Amino acid sequence: MSFDGLFTHAMVTELRKNLLTGRIAKINQPYQNELILTVRANRKNWPLLLSADPTYPRIQTTQIPYVNPAVPTNFAMMMRKYLQGAIITAIDQPANDRVVRLTVTTRNELGDAEQLVLIIEIMARHSNVILIEAKTNRILDAIKHVGADQNRYRLLLPGATYIEPPKQDKVDPFVPNQDYRELVRQFPAEAVLSKALQQHYQGFGRDSAQQLAADLHQPGDLAAHYQDFLAQFDAPAPTLLTLPTNKTMFAAGRFDHFGDQTRHFDSLSALLDFYYADAAQRERVQQQAGNLIRVVRNDLKKNRNKLKKLEQTLANTKQADELRVKGEILTTYLYEVKRGMTEITLPNYYQDNQPLKIKLSNQLSPSRNAQKYFSRYQKQKNAVVYVSEQIKLTKAEIDYLDSVHTQIELAAPADIAEIRQELTQQGYLKQQRGKKKQRSSRQPSQPQEFVASDGTKISVGKNNRQNDQLTLKTAHKSDYWLHTQKIPGSHVIIHSDEPSDQTLAEAANLAAYFSKARDSATVPVDYVQVRRIRKPNGAKPGFVIYEGQKTLYVSPSAELVEKLTPAK
Template identity: 85%
Template sequence: MSFDGLFTHAMVTELRQTLVGGRISKINQPYQNELILTIRANRKNHPVLLSADPTYPRIQTTQIPYVNPAVPTNFAMMMRKYLQGAIVTDVSQVANDRVVHLTVTTRNELGDAETLTLIIEIMARHSNVILVDNQTGKIIDVIKHVGADQNRYRLLLPGATYIEPPKQDKQDPFTPNTDFHTLVTDYPNEDVLAKQLQQHYQGFGRDSAQQLAADLHQPGDLDHHYLAFLAQFDQPQATLITLPNHKTMFAAGPFDHFGKATRQFDSLSSLLDFYYADAAQRERVQQQAGNLIRVVKNNLKKNRNKLKKLEKTLANTKQADELRLKGEILTTYLHEVKRGMTEITLPDYYHDNAPLKIQLSNQLSPSRNAQKYFSRYQKQKNAVGFVGEQISLTQAEIDYLDNIQTQIELASPADITEIREELTQQGYLKQHKTKKKQRSSRKPSQPQEFTASDGTPIFVGKNNRQNDQLTLKTARKSDYWLHTQKIPGSHVIIHSDDPSDQTLTEAANLAAYFSKARDSATVPVDYVQVRRIRKPNGAKPGFVIYEGQKTLYVSPNAELVEQLTPHA
């Protein structure tokens, strides 16, 4: 279901039980539109994600790791100033709208107690995170500034008075009412009833309205159906549902109108972590790697155009042998060539004396005409070697950039920094000049670890630095190495000198999943022992050659990848 007012109600119910009474111990802004509050409650740390992302706005606790920027943003610094050490006294929802208030108590610089409210408005591209002083009603800071030129109704700027989003003329479904009786009578069609429920009640997304409409059309008491539907949001059951088109949706209850419940989670937050794990990561990577994607695409386009021109040049040089042949025939029949001729037809003794027409320059002597053909032949013969070498270099460049593009597509936000450093070292990005070179305190990222069904460790490199480290430094010579055949992807290492067929298949599935062919039906994956792999001198990062490989054909399976992922 969508993160509508009803799901917000369920999430607030969950967060209230988890966070109230907790203390805010850490505040970070790892991504442009997302704030992470670490709240210590009931002797546990709860990272709370407040996302104003235009595509995936939400509030939840999260266990997905994140990497903080080297320098905190101004918004993060302001939040630390006002919220560090604050106590969460309430988590509430405004009516049944997608607006959540985290009320906290803290002490100001003078030591006086004060109450602040951190507001998250979950409204697609208008989503925002706002800190408000309860006493004055003024905005302290906001994650996305909105001026008068963007919104005439209200300013969302530090110092402005906070004004709530415009209220809709709809009824809160959790207040006592019997309006649904009239709606069911007036609109017997289920689809029409769903639309009317959306228009009449606050906080109903399309899927919530469709589920309630289906429930109200079931035999039995209408009041019971209505109250039972609302009750599930007070005691939510975090459910992943598989739709008829094989896609999935999240819900706070069974929502059996849409499909079969395929998995239950301990909390709505863990459900959202699972559901958004891939999509939200892609969104974050797109934000962080925008300039990298642009640089790689531009260089790919430039090199592909260059390759086309080189191949065209190579095709033209294929007439070199014809030039040599004409030069030899002219030399043989030189006595028949007269100065001033523009062409001559001579027998081609290489092809059964078939007549061969040869163009001549009337400004040159017969011997100079023959020499001209030999000169052109030698020039094109030399060009074949040069053009062939350039084609080889250009194709290697395309393969490298194609591999980098795949790595960006499959990367987590933590991997982007290393990919950026690699592109800088390779000369695709400009090195920023600094007065004093600072040593980075960031630890190199590590390959992702998986565990085969029989307990064998399997490691997957997510960028070229990890691939080189994994294959050339970490792996034993007797370990097994896997990679998609002629397809950009990750290096995969099985830490075993005699893996079972099942382990090889599982590792091949990982290699296919972490490759450009992730969405393909069947993917060829080569496997070979590490001792048969070597890196040529001067080769680009991540490039190796190998021999004696065998090939498996697998279908990438996200569920299998999830099963092989170790869970703490």
Template identity: 90%
Template sequence: MKASDHMSFDGLFTHAMVTELRQNLLNGRIAKINQPYQNELILTVRANRKNWPLLLSADPTYPRIQVTEIPYINPAVPTNFAMMMRKYLQGAIITDIQQPANDRVVQLTITTRNELGDAEQLSLIIEIMARHSNVILIDQKTSRILDVVKHVGADQNRYRLLLPGATYIEPPKQDKLDPFKPNTDYLDLVKQYPNEDVLAKQLQQHYQGLGRDSAQQLAADLHQPGDLGQHYQAFLDQFDHPQATLLTLSNRKTMFAAGRFDHFGDQHREFDSLSHLLDFYYADAAQRERVQQQAGNLIRVVRNDLKKNRNKMKKLQQTLANTKQADELRLKGEILTTYLHEVKRGMTEISLPDYYHDNQPLKIQLSNQLSPSRNAQKYFSRYQKQKNAVIYVGEQIKLTQAEIDYLDNIQTQIELATPADIAEIREELTQQGYLKQRKTKKKQRSSRKPSQPQEFVASDGTEISVGKNNRQNDQLTLKTAHKTDYWLHTQKIPGSHVIIHSDDPSEQTLNEAANLAAYFSKARDSATVPVDYVQVRRIRKPNGAKPGFVIYEGQKTLYVSPNADIVEQLTPKK
């Protein structure tokens, strides 16, 4: 089992998380069970007079177990897996939470009553193993799998079947030592491998559950002067009293840890629980992943349509370049008409003085099948044809460019969307004819409330709204905002409509709103982004324009660097 490069949810972090979950959830009752996303289960556990939403995620990129406060959207129809979990776990009690031998596996022991009212013990197991991660419910007495979030058949894994009805076999054991069991092996390793990096690799191979980051930190600790036994013990003890820490690395990336990992840098921020730390750390990344899963077919459709339109644009521009010779055709027709008496039937070309350009000789091709006047006529009709083509191609280029801008904008909205926004983007693409109409029951469709723009509060208390899709953008700019409010948008870059609800915003509020406009745009990762701002009264939507498209004049422009910290500061506290 390979841990990721940095910030791994390794065996030690799992140990710390189990410590935290035991404190909060033991003897809690499972009140609600939801499966909002494909590989993720959320159990709402009622314990210590509080509701704890416990997330078990078998997401291949971000597998983990934690309590999460990030809101989620439930599918209208629960999945079969969610129905099975409800059947077995609804109202059951979590009587134990264990981690076998410092592995990345957590077992929740669940006591429930069967149909006859007899107590039964079930195990809900999460295996945190990158793309092999899984959530499995088994009957403790028989070790039979009742259900599993990802079915793994014999064709995928010969060693263990993960299917309902199969006997649960634990992940293959590795020949490694549980670091929490008393041992002195690390003393020999330090002697044998004086180099810190080599020692880290050896520790990782020798002990179970050390990700690369944990092994590097332990190697650094064992290289400190003083008693090695004390260093080793102190390193392990911190996972029994975890301190949720977010470190900023030298490459400006962040990493999470369950203790002081000072080997990686000292710039850090502490959280009151590991779960809060993970919510903060994963908020963006895990949302992206969920959106990718939910919007898979949207992303494909938009990408393909963009490609089609960009190819069409290339061809149109090529055609336009070819039609640039229209004026030359007219010129040749006129000169031929002027000197018609010099043209003889049967000629294939003639040189005549070009009176538009100092009577320079101009070579003109002729058809030997046509009379002189028909030759001149042919040049005029070709000129007319090309002139009409230029008008037509010009219109087509305008339409195709509008199509590209619209799809580019939708693509950006999908990239910045939360899972809740995806349904509305899908609806818009269906209305616009990019997606086939799905067969849905009438009732389901109307039951969903339209989502609202995201609200922020400037430092001076002014309210700022940010539209996250075209429906929200149109509603916000053209209906909700007062004519005297200020409207902001990234200049010539797809992004959100931003409204400052004030007719005289301070310079700081303008800058904060411009930062929001830049952050919620395609230019989120750019250093400097131009943002236009103008009063709402200066904005109009042309007839027949696509959703989200407006035109404006009289704007001023600010230049800002998108900054996630500012966005966080302006987000109203719940």
């Protein structure tokens, strides 16, 4: 289901249980539109995610690791100033809307107690996280500043008065009412009823309205169906459903109108962590690596166009032998060539004296015409060597950029800094002006570790620095190396000199999954011992050559990857 008002109601129920009376211990803004408050409550630290992402806005506790920027943002510093050490005294949702208000008690600079309200508005591209004073409704700061040129109804700027989002003329479904009976009477058709429910009740997404409409069409008491439907959001049962299209859907309870329940979770937050793990990561990477993706795509386009021109030039150079033959025939029959002629037909003694038409310049002498053909022949002959070398270099450049593009697509946000550094070192990105080269205090990221079914350790490099380090320095010569055949992807190392067939198959699945062919049905994966791997002098990062390999064909499986991921 969507993160509508009903799901927000269920999430507020969960957050009240876990976070009320908790103290805000840490505040971080790891990503542009996301704030994470570490709340100490019930003898446990709860990382509370407030996301104003336009695609995946939400509020939840999260266990997905994140990496903080080297320098905190201005918004993060403001939140630390006002919220560090504050106590959460209330978590409310106004009228089943997609708005959550966290009321906190803190002390101002004079030591006096004051109340602040942290508001998250979950409204697609209009989503926002706003901190206001409880008494005056004065905005202290917002994660997205909205001026008068963007919204005439309300300003979301520091110092402005907070105005709630425009209210809709809808009914709070949790307030006792009998409106659903009248709606069922007026709109007997299920599809029409679902639209009427969505238009009449506050906070109903399309899927919630469709599920309630289906319930109200079941035999039995309408009141019981209505109350049972709402009751599940007061005691949510986090569920992942599989739809007939094989896509998945999250729900806070029974949504059997859409598909079968395939997995249950201990909390709504754990459900969202699982559901959004990949999609949200991709969104974060897109935000952080937007300029990297643009640079790589532009260079790929430029090199692919260059390759086409080089290949056309090489095709043209295949006429070199024809130029040489014409030059030799002209030299042989020079006495028949007269100055001022524009063409001549002579017997081609290389092809049984078949007539050969040769174009001439009427401005040149017969001998100079022959020399011109020999000169053009020599020029094209020399071009073959140069163009062939340029084609080889351009293909290597395309392969490298294609591999980097794949790494960005598969990267976690923590990997982006290393990819950016690599592109800067390789000259694709310019060093920022006024920014001196300095050694980063951040520890280099490490390859991702997996454990095969028989306990064998498997390592997967996630970028070229990790790939080179893993294959050429960390791995033993007797370990086994895997990589998708002629497809950009990660280096995979099996830390064993005699891996079982099952371990080889599982490692091959990892190699296919962490490659450009992740969504393919059958992927060829080469494997060979590390001793047969070498890196040519001057080769691009991540590039190696090998021999004596064998090939496995596998179908990438996200379920198997999850199974091989060690428990934390």
